[in-house]
Amino acid sequence: MTVMARPGIPTRERIISAANALFYNNGIRAVSVDAVAAKAGVTKRTLYYHFKSKDDLVAAYLAGRDQPNLALFRKWFSEAQGSLPAKVEAIFRHLARSARHPKWNGCGFLRTAAELANLPGHPAIKIGAAHKKKFEEWLRATFAEEGIVEPLRLARQILLLLDGSFAVVLLHRDPSYMETEAAHALIEAALPVRASRRVRAGR
Amino acid sequence: MTVMARPGIPTRERIISAANALFYNNGIRAVSVDAVAAKAGVTKRTLYYHFKSKDDLVAAYLAGRDQPNLALFRKWFSEAQGSLPAKVEAIFRHLARSARHPKWNGCGFLRTAAELANLPGHPAIKIGAAHKKKFEEWLRATFAEEGIVEPLRLARQILLLLDGSFAVVLLHRDPSYMETEAAHALIEAALPVRASRRVRAGR
DNA sequence: GTCTATAAGCCGATAGAC
DNA sequence: GTCTATCGGCTTATAGAC
Numbered sequence: 181m182t183v184m185a186r187p188g189i190p191t192r193e194r195i196i197s198a199a200n201a202l203f204y205n206n207g208i209r210a211v212s213v214d215a216v217a218a219k220a221g222v223t224k225r226t227l228y229y230h231f232k233s234k235d236d237l238v239a240a241y242l243a244g245r246d247q248p249n250l251a252l253f254r255k256w257f258s259e260a261q262g263s264l265p266a267k268v269e270a271i272f273r274h275l276a277r278s279a280r281h282p283k284w285n286g287c288g289f290l291r292t293a294a295e296l297a298n299l300p301g302h303p304a305i306k307i308g309a310a311h312k313k314k315f316e317e318w319l320r321a322t323f324a325e326e327g328i329v330e331p332l333r334l335a336r337q338i339l340l341l342l343d344g345s346f347a348v349v350l351l352h353r354d355p356s357y358m359e360t361e362a363a364h365a366l367i368e369a370a371l372p373v374r375a376s377r378r379v380r381a382g383r
Numbered sequence: 384m385t386v387m388a389r390p391g392i393p394t395r396e397r398i399i400s401a402a403n404a405l406f407y408n409n410g411i412r413a414v415s416v417d418a419v420a421a422k423a424g425v426t427k428r429t430l431y432y433h434f435k436s437k438d439d440l441v442a443a444y445l446a447g448r449d450q451p452n453l454a455l456f457r458k459w460f461s462e463a464q465g466s467l468p469a470k471v472e473a474i475f476r477h478l479a480r481s482a483r484h485p486k487w488n489g490c491g492f493l494r495t496a497a498e499l500a501n502l503p504g505h506p507a508i509k510i511g512a513a514h515k516k517k518f519e520e521w522l523r524a525t526f527a528e529e530g531i532v533e534p535l536r537l538a539r540q541i542l543l544l545l546d547g548s549f550a551v552v553l554l555h556r557d558p559s560y561m562e563t564e565a566a567h568a569l570i571e572a573a574l575p576v577r578a579s580r581r582v583r584a585g586r
Numbered sequence: 587g588t589c590t591a592t593a594a595g596c597c598g599a600t601a602g603a604c
Numbered sequence: 605g606t607c608t609a610t611c612g613g614c615t616t617a618t619a620g621a622c
Contacts, residue, residue: 294497344547
């Protein structure tokens with residue numbers, strides 16, 4: 181367990197960074213407060229000075245992943261070339277690439293919600309739910325701008341595919357599930373009628 | 384913690400039944416072997432006579448859910464009226480009804496895989512992966528019979544929606560995500576061209 | 587096959603010094 | 605704000621009797 185003694189960075193940030201690495205890799209209940217303190221290079225007493233409980237620390241771990249994660253999805257979308265279906269499909273393609281990294285372990289928000297399913301009001305679950313709502317709302321607004329008739333319905337359908345991809349790829353350890361082009365098919369089906377009606381039996 | 388002292392049922396079955404209730408409701412690492420033994424009405428020593436470790440017990444818990452779960456999906460499909468898309472959509476409708484029960488806690492296979500993501504070769508994860516593969520294969524065969532051009536691709540797309548539904552509904556505690564009719568749209572998009580091309584902008 | 591008893595260690599959280 | 609030291613309880617797993 182490497183000590184992350186980087187004096188330039190505030191103690192609280194070092195603790196969150198250590199918590200992020202350990203909780204994401206190993207899960208919540210598998211990681212002790214002792215282990216987080218050791219990895220951050222502080223004593224447990226110091227950790228409890230900055231966070232009032234382990235639950236509080238878990239919430240801070242997920243809160244730290246919220247904005248970076250959303251920014252990454254928006255970046256993948258906006259940098260992609262082509263039509264709307266192609267740009268959304270690009271998110272899944274980039275995700276599959278991430279999932280091939282040996283340290284990839286699915287979605288931290290979904291895994292935490294799954295592990296703490298017996299504690300529905302847990303602060304970490306609320307942060308996860310808010311994160312997914314922000315993503316859904318960004319998708320809805322994007323689809324609305326493109327003239328989709330029911331943008332919220334389509335946003336929720338894509339969300340099911342995204343979170344299903346996290347779950348299935350984590351279970352099978354097979355990123356090819358993210359390359360079934362389901363998002364592409366759903367978006368084309370929702371496109372206004374004037375859009376190109378492509379050949380369908382051909383592939 | 385109710386003692387499940389039902390003398391007619393073999394000890395091993397009583398232990399698995401207790402493990403099922405506790406692990407599904409609370410998660411794996413949140414439940415001690417002590418608690419399972421107490422709920423089954425046996426001592427810990429007896430439990431370790433029937434199962435060589437907690438990991439072994441967790442695997443038995445999931446193995447016990449495999450066939451009943453698959454049978455339920457097949458029943459929901461076969462008893463539904465109407466076209467192929469309608470019959471698959473019926474699975475999601477029934478699932479949403481299950482999810483409204485207060486004791487519903489998502490998919491036991493996916494939650495276990497999420498919690499034990501740091502142990503990729505764990506026997507329980509293998510059982511979960513095999514379970515989902517059986518479901519995928521049943522879907523593929525069903526679609527092949529219906530003349531779908533790429534039945535495996537469509538089966539995997541539907542699987543993403545199903546497991547995404549488990550994940551999202553567990554996070555938000557909102558079963559309406561299972562009623563976005565995404566499966567219906569994907570299957571219709573994959574149907575042979577001769578099939579009815581319905582009005583699309585109308586709803 | 588089931589019991590009592592316990593090993594050996596880790597858990598989250600806290601007291602009090604500086 | 606960070607340290608040393610420790611509490612009481614819970615963890616998986618095992619020993620040996622019957």
